[in-house]
Amino acid sequence: MAPPEENTGELPSAEEVVDVAAGSEKATRKPISTVVMVISMQTEALPLVNKFQLSEDHDGLLFPKGVPWVRYHGKYRDLNINLIWPGKDLSLGVDSVGTVSASLVTYASIMALKPDLIINAGTAGGFKAKGASVGDVYLASDVAFHDRRIPIPVFDLYGIGARSTFSTANLVKELDMKVGKLSTGDSLDMSPHDEGAILANDATLKDMEGAAVAYVADLLSVPAIFVKAVTDIVDGEKPTAEEFLQNLVAVTAALDQAVTQVVDFINGRCLDEL
Incomplete structure (x- = not known):
């Protein structure tokens, strides 16, 4: 083994800087x-x-012993696909929905699998005032929280956690997908406080995971995109829970088709080609 190079404290040469930049661009x-x-x-x-x-x-x-998280994996065309589902709650046996589970599995998956890209796919409520209809599938352009209210300067912005998602202009154009802002909270229903915050977020969609996934992906510098299919109209006439359960299976079929199209588009492309 060669001895380690001595750190002389000298700045790298212009040629070395160019080499590093070229390597980064190549990556x-x-x-x-x-x-x-x-x-x-x-x-x-x-x-x-x-x-x-x-x-x-x-x-x-892959994951810590005892957690209910489930990994499905395989090769599809030129892609190594890992689908992570948080599993069933160990006490109640229902899907582990919400921001806490989403954050944990996103963090654990990034650390273990070192992905090039994260896709958060799922269902969401939509707002007819923004043009959403049941069965529509969107790519989220921006995400934010609507139920983290911290009325202290700067902390209020941290609570909202607004951030743009990874840009996919070519994907949107090629697949002719709808684009809208996504607002995330841990409740299926919508309180008056949540409604005001969602309006302030200018959201077309409302879900229970997206902004949490985005936070972790941003923290660990992994590009993330969000594919959301509308199961219920939040500002409609029907009760949200009833409409969600009524449409879940049918809308999941639309989600399946959209995610497949997205994956087919991604295959063989670099991040900056999305």
Whole structure:
């Protein structure tokens, strides 16, 4: 083994800077290889597991012992796809929805799998005032929280956590997808306080995971995109829970089709080609 180079404290030469920059540019031009999909409900996940012919990981080595998180993985065309579902709550047996589970599985998946891209796919409520209809599928352009109210200067902005998602102008154009802002909270219903915050966020969509996934992805510098299918009209006449359950299976089929189109578009492309 060669001895370590002595740190002389000298600045790198212009040639060395150019070499480093070229290496960084080359890395960004590398075709996308590993994709992590974060999907919160089993009903939303299983059609994509079947579509991409993914296998469940049974060795239990990827995640900490005892957690209910489930990984499905496989090769689809030139992509290594990992679909992560937070699993069922260990006490109540329902899907582990919401921001806490989404944050945890996103963090654990990034650390273990080092993905090139994260896709958070799932269902969402939509606002007819913004043009949304049941069955529409959107790519989220921006995300924010609507239920983290911290009325102290600067902390209020931290609570909202507004951020833009990874730009996919070519994907949007090629697939002719709808684009809208996404607002995230841990409740299926909408309180008056939440409604005001969602309006302030200028959101077309409302979900329970997106902004949490975006926060972790941003923290760890991993590009993330968000594909959301509308199950219910939040500002409509029907009760949200009733409409959500009524439309979940049918809308999941639309989500399945849209995610497949997105993955097919991603295959063979670099991040800056999206």
